[in-house]
Structures are given as C-alpha cells and as structure tokens.
Amino acid sequence: MKVIILAAGEGTRLRPLTLNNPKCLVELFGKSILQWQIDTFNDFQIKNIIIVKGYLEKKINLPNITYYINEKFSTTNMVETLFSARNEMNESIIVSYGDIIFEKNVLNELLTSQADISLVVDTNWLNYWKQRFKEPLDDAESLVIDDEGNIISIGQKIKKLDQTQAQYIGLMKFQGKGLEQLKSFYDQSKALSKSGKNPLNPNLDFNKSYMTDLLQGMINNGIKIKAIPIKNSWLELDSYNDYLLYSQMYENKTLSEFFDVNI
Numbered sequence: 168m169k170v171i172i173l174a175a176g177e178g179t180r181l182r183p184l185t186l187n188n189p190k191c192l193v194e195l196f197g198k199s200i201l202q203w204q205i206d207t208f209n210d211f212q213i214k215n216i217i218i219v220k221g222y223l224e225k226k227i228n229l230p231n232i233t234y235y236i237n238e239k240f241s242t243t244n245m246v247e248t249l250f251s252a253r254n255e256m257n258e259s260i261i262v263s264y265g266d267i268i269f270e271k272n273v274l275n276e277l278l279t280s281q282a283d284i285s286l287v288v289d290t291n292w293l294n295y296w297k298q299r300f301k302e303p304l305d306d307a308e309s310l311v312i313d314d315e316g317n318i319i320s321i322g323q324k325i326k327k328l329d330q331t332q333a334q335y336i337g338l339m340k341f342q343g344k345g346l347e348q349l350k351s352f353y354d355q356s357k358a359l360s361k362s363g364k365n366p367l368n369p370n371l372d373f374n375k376s377y378m379t380d381l382l383q384g385m386i387n388n389g390i391k392i393k394a395i396p397i398k399n400s401w402l403e404l405d406s407y408n409d410y411l412l413y414s415q416m417y418e419n420k421t422l423s424e425f426f427d428v429n430i
Contacts, residue, residue, distance in 0.1 A: 168213050168215070168258075168259050168260075168261065168278070169213070169215035169216070169217060169255060169258070169259070169260050169261070170204075170208055170213055170215065170216045170217065170260070170261045170262075170263060171217045171218075171219065171249065171252050171255060171260055171261070171262050171263070172191070172201070172204060172216065172217065172218045172219070172263050172264075172265050173219055173245055173248045173249055173262065173263065173264055173265050174189060174190070174191040174201065174218050174219060174220055174221075174227065174265030175219050175220055175221025175222060175224075175236075175237040175240040175248040175251075175265075176189075176190055176221065176222060176240065176248075176265070176266075177190075177221075177222045177240070177241065178190030178193075178222070178266070180405060180406040180407065181193060181404065181405070181406060181407055181409075181410065182407065183407075184407065184410060185222075187223070188223065188226055189220070189221075189222050189223045189224070189226055189227055189265075190222075190265060190266050190404070191218075191227065191265040191266065192226060192227065193404060193410070195268065195402070195404065195410075195413060195414075196413075196417055196428050200265065200266060200267070200268055200404060201218070201227070201229070201265065202229075203268040204263060204265075204267075204268065204269075205229070205232075207268075207269065207270075207271055207274055208261075208274070210271055211271075211274060211275075211278065213261075214231070215233075216231075216232050216233070217232070217233045217234070217235065217252050217255050218232055218233070218234055218235075218265075219234075219235045219236070219237055219248050219249070219251050219252050220234055220235070220236050220237070221236065221237040221238075221240025221241075221248065222240055222241075224236055233255070235251045235252040235254075235255075236251065237251040239374070242374065242375070243374045243375060244374070244375045244376060244377055244378075245264070245377060245378040246353070246367075246376045246377070246378055246380070246381050247374050247376075249262060249378070250353060253350070256341075256346055256349070256350060257346070258342070258346075259340065259341070259342035259343075259346075260340070260341050260342070260346065261277065261278075261338070261339070261340050262338075262339050262340070262341070263337065263338050263339075264337030264338070264403075266337070266403060266404050266405060267336060267337050267338065267401060267402065267403050267404070268401065268402050268404075268426065269287075269336070269338060269400060269401035269402075270400040270401065270426065270427060272397075272400055273287060273336075273338070273397050273400050273401055274338075276395050276397060277338060277339075277340050277395055278340075280340060280393060280395055282345070282391070282392075282393035283341070283342060283343045283344050283345030283346075283348070283391070284339070284340070284341055284345035284348070284349070284385075284390070284391065284392045284393065285339060285340045285392075285393045285394075285395050286318060286321075286335055286338075286339045286382070286392055286393070286394060286395060287335075287336050287338040287339065287395045287397055287401075288310055288312075288318075288332075288333035288334065288335050288336065288394045288395065288396055288397070289333055289334050289336055289396075289397055289398065289399060289401065290332065290333045290396045290397070290398060291397075291398035291399050292307075292333060292334040293328070294399075294424075294425075295399060295425050296334070298412060298416075298425070299408070299409060299412060303328070304325065304326070304327075304328065307325060307328070307331055307334065308321070308322050308323060308324065308325065308331065308334070308335075308379065309321060309322065309323040309324075309325050309330055309331050310322075310331050310332055310333045310334060310335055310394075311330075311331065311332055312332050312333070312394045312396075316393055316394055317391050317392060317393055317394065318382075318386060318392045318393075318394050319386060320383070320386075321335060321379050321382050321383050321386070321392075322335070322377060322378075322379025322380065322382065322383055323383070333394065333396060335379065336397075336401050336403070337378075337403065338401075345390075348385065348390050349385070352381070352384065352385050352388060352390065353381065356373070356381070356384060357373060360373035366384065367380040367381055367383075367384045368380040399424065399425045399426070400425075400426060400427070401425075401426060402425060402426045
C-alpha cells in the first residue's frame, strides 16, 4: 500500500498563513497538516508516502518521502496534480488531499474496503458545515449513494439539502482493476479534450478539472465507486475562517465533536 498526497495548491483562501508556506505545512494543534497525515499513515505501518508538490515546493522536505512536482500548479487542478505522480500508480494506492486531517478509524474504514475504488464520505456533515458556513448550501455538493452503496452523483451544485446524503472528504483508495480504470478513463478524457471540449466539465479547460469531475465522469461511464461512510472524525482546512474556528474550538475544548486530537 502506498499513499499519494496532493499538496500542490496555493491555498489562497488561507492567507496570510500561506504567504510563506504551502497549505499542507500550516499547523493545527501543534503540528502541520502534513505531519498529522504522515503520523496516521505510519500508525498503520504505511511507509511508502508520495507527495506531489507545487506552490513553494522547496519548503516541503520531510525525510523518507518520495516527491513529484506539478510544475503547472498555478494553472491546473487536482486531477493534473494526481497524474504528476502517474509512475506511482500501481498495485494499491490511497490518494489524499493535502488539506485534511483524519482520525485513525477513518483510515481503517478505507483500508478494510474490498472495492476497486473507494471514497470516504461524511454522512454527518451538516452539523460540521453549519459551524463553518453561514449558509451550508453555498459550499455543499451532491453526493448520492444507491442501494448497493455505490456513488451515483458527486460534486454537483445543489439547491436543497435533501439533494445530498453526505460530503466527500478528499480521501480515496484505488486497487485492482480500479487503478487501471482510473488511468484509462483519464487518458480517454484527455484525448477527447484535444477536440476543444472538456468531457469532464464543459465549463473548464481539461487541465483545470476537479477531482469530482473525473469521478463523476467515471461513474457516468459505468465504473463503480464505493462510498465508505463515516460520521465526522476529520477536518478540512480550506480557509482562514476554518483556522480561526478550529483554534477557538480547541481552546474551548469543543473540537472533539468533529475531531479528537488524541485519537
């Protein structure tokens, strides 16, 4: 098992914390987001960790890590960052966004999944979103799960809360034929985009496609993606307001409703 951490973005919404540091090096509760992740992976004896860097890449220099660089980080998005590490896409891989932290039970749920493609989703997301946003609908996206536990809609804008059952947290696993499906679908989509239209998202250049665009495209093409449901036990650090909120909750000892620092 190996891990690819996507840590190329600029984190503009986290400024001033990201003026001199990449997003993944912002500290929460005494250590960087990146160190939180590495410690959690190491607890499961996962030592093969790959980080895709971009913004202020020289600042990220932890030992015993394999590095790749998305040289075009300022004009691309998560999909291109992931495929900057294509050479590592073999056997089984976990892919994690570089701006999340999660408890060990979350990773355990993902590791025990037998599905070819598995995505961790938070079914208890609404209370968390209400803490972070004045209007949760402004940020929430679709995530609909069928009776067999497979995702049938992800990453679409919604107008009502009942249009989503959970929120995707940015943590997933590809193994078996799922990894080949990922690479093959990406290659097909990129080839089709040469005609001038992005098959993943017609409103964006292919290079700026979101991960959810890629995942929804795979679903639309009949590829099964299993939902791994959790209830909280993770945090996303996306904005300076997030940082202030978590710091205040930590001081007030109210953070454990969403993330237990000691687990």
